[in-house]
Amino acid sequence: MGRMLEQPIFGRRLRELRLERGLSQAALAGHEISTGYLSRLESGARPPTDRVVAYLAERLGVPASTFAEAETGSLAHVLARVTSSPDRSDEAAAALADALAAAGDHSPALRWQALWLLTRIRSRSGQYAEELDHLRELTRLADELDMPELRTRARTQTARCMRALGDNEQAYAFSAEAFRIARQHDLSTRDTATALLAVVSAEAEAGRLSDARAHADELCALVKDSSGTLPVEAAWAAATVRMRQGDLTGAQGLLEQALQDLDSHDDLMLWMRLRLAAASLYLQVEPARTEAASLRLQEAETALGLVGTPLHQQERSALRAHLAFQQGRTADARALCERLAEEELLLSFRDRVRLDVLRCQILATEGRPEEAVDTLRTLARKANESLNTDLAAEVWRTLAETLARLQNPGA
Template sequence: MLATQPAFGRRVRALRLRAGMSQAALAGPELSASYVSLIESGKREPSPEVATALAERLGVTPESLQSEHTDVPEHGAEGKDTSNGSTGADERIGLMELLLRARREEEEGTSDMAAELLTSILDKDGRSSHRDVLWEVRWSLARIHESSGRVDESRLLLWRLLDDDYTRSSAERLERVARHLAEFSLSNGGLVDGLRFAHLAWTLAEPRQDTAAAVRAGTVLVNACAWSGHERWGREVADALVARLSDKIPWPQRSAAYRESARLCLLTDDYPQARTWFAKALEQIDPQKDINAWAEAEYYLAIAEVLVDQDLDDQAAERVSRARPVIEVLGHTSMLVHLAVLEGHLALRRGEYDRARLMADASVAAGSWPATHEVGVNQLWTARIYRALGDTATATGVYRRAAELCEQGGAAYFCAYAWRELAELLASGSGDG
């Protein structure tokens, strides 16, 4: 008797996931993981011999897989059929076991397996009465999709969580989703949505007694304000944010709060305060635990030092030389572009014009990344290098590109800067401003 699809495939998939097996493990030496995938999706109908082999590896009888009337055992202890007399508590325990297993898979670096396991929970138990557990399943799956580059899937899950009645029944859950949507939007070219959701998260978190939640939400709002040009609002939040910081807040959150507050000052020309807060951010970081944050703080502190006083150029250059190897190893496009722009301006200050052009060319050639508003602002600073070098033609093109990207990303404040400086450049008829 041939297996009946697609019910057969669904039963195989659910049993495999509950046994903690990958498709390759279930396939064994005789089959391939891709063939198991086709069986599970209902696109292939296995022979009786293959169905028997699968049943043996899953620890069930071939008849239990073949029968159209035999459902997959309800969640419970592995290898046991608890479908008869299963209580609500049994179902909840089973769901929690699967959720914890998925999180272990994620921690161990097998994110695809974790996503597959979480998806199977939603496929089979998406209408379960245990809404709190299912909420955590959707939340975990959204995070995994985002970290794995599946941006559209993550965005869809987050929007569904935002509209979920269970989410909206709790200020804590709503703040959590809004904050993550803000972070997601800011990282993926949605500055307007990022600002809106960051404001919502701050409004929900700031009045509560949970200082750590307020710090997390405030950090995201300061970031959004900095890029969107809401200088006064952002500074008010930054001051309130920094005032809340203490040793009771985990050091990664303290460092992030100082960095974002300092970056707002940097983008709004308050260079001395930017330097002070970037230095504070650097003090919080243990490079052994977060080398990425350390390199970023060194880089930004170098920018602040360059802008505060030309006498600090040598100190800034030394910071750059320490940060550059780390940034190159990490290979983050955004940080490499940031670094090239900074080194270009440092070279200008030293009269090293060939190197300044080299760094500007590297910035332009590096391409872009999802945070469109950041790309636009970096192009604005790159255009200033070409302008200082007297290259009016190149500066004009880069200014236009900067304005377009800033407008596209919602950074109207910097878009206006780009158009104004371009107009000044063209009116002057020369590249020296």
């Protein structure tokens, strides 16, 4: 085998050709080779034989010499393919990651663009730890390029990722810095508002609700004349703050307005997420609005099938579990929780804690209150340590109710 077909060049080019054609490893392997062998070829762990090269070239419909065209696997080419494709799967992310690893640091601007797309794929899939690794380099590159727009966007996205991981202190630090840069350089309304949106979210998560309320009002005023989805996102943020403050009526009003103002054709992903958020809100009010929550979940179903990621599927399943428990269908709630426990959880820190609280409520209902109490104490401390004050209050309240039932079983 000549140098042009040496690994890992051959493996990278093979993977690129397969992804270009939308083929799975099983579809390309066919009946002649195993998917395991093909996977080792693509990873560079096994050298290809002349017979395998000819077979794969025939399956892909290309001459064998195509495998030597490594320049088409450059970062620029891979980025162009992924950007122009609707595919935002793990395989697309892997292709970008491979191209980044092979590209080195010779083009910081191009590298920044590829990393930005990669972080968006990771975020949509709920792969927050992997996203954070990319964001660290993204922030460094933005500072190296000294472009205020990129510096703001990198920090805003880092704040969102940190919040999803439960690190509210860092989330606030990054969002505040992003907002400072945006104002200092008089950036666009979108960049400034997106950074301020991250500030509001971080403050709300950290329990700084008066600051979050003031910034939410500032955000709504900033985007009131904007087109697109910014006013809807601002209303959603303001609704979230009011909900954390206990103003559930005000939160419902803002969220209902956001639902009304956004058409599914404007942004189907946001349209779906708003309905999941509304369902969550309806299940947290007293008494829970189970019928309204059920309706919003039903509305989100079609969109979930079109644009939903594994993360959104898990959010839907968790909400269905909460709904089942509120409706007195404890067995259904337990089954949904057990199904989620079998998966690699992609949920945010807040949603994970709330799901664990639900599991404790189920335990208490089924006659295991002592176990529920121990777990709830741990969850409350965890929420306190992450500065999620309203979440901690929710857990402590559930703990108090469980202890009361334990002390007075007939109540």
